Amino acid sequence: MARAVDAWNAACDAGADGDFGRRPETMMPLRRAPYYLAEVWPLVINTQGGPAHDPQQRVLDVHGQPIAGLYAAGELGSVFGHVYMAGGNLAECLVGGRHAAEHLAWRRERCPS
Secondary structure, rough: HHHHHHHHHHHHHHOOOOOOOOOOHOOOOOOOOEEEEEEOOOOOOOOOOOOOHHHHEEOOOOOOOOOEEEEEOOOOOOOOOOOOOOOOHHHHHHHHHHHHHHHHHHHHOOOOO
């Protein structure tokens, strides 16, 4: 661990992160011990529920009508409802976001303000 801290501090002093390409203003040296270490793993986190939306991703009001200019994407008002989907919601984030963007672009072409 000492080598890793020394390498990080040297990168901070040089203002260049050769390992991960961080911008210098985001780098802070570790000068004072004690240091603590924990092994971490990437995880997929989920939320369930959220506002109802239509197939164009428009958020619906309590009467089932679209709220002008308000769109949902990803886990916000998931098409899967309250079912825990693990990695399945990653695709929903991409697909839902694209549907929302396409619908908004289509509306702006046809209904400029």
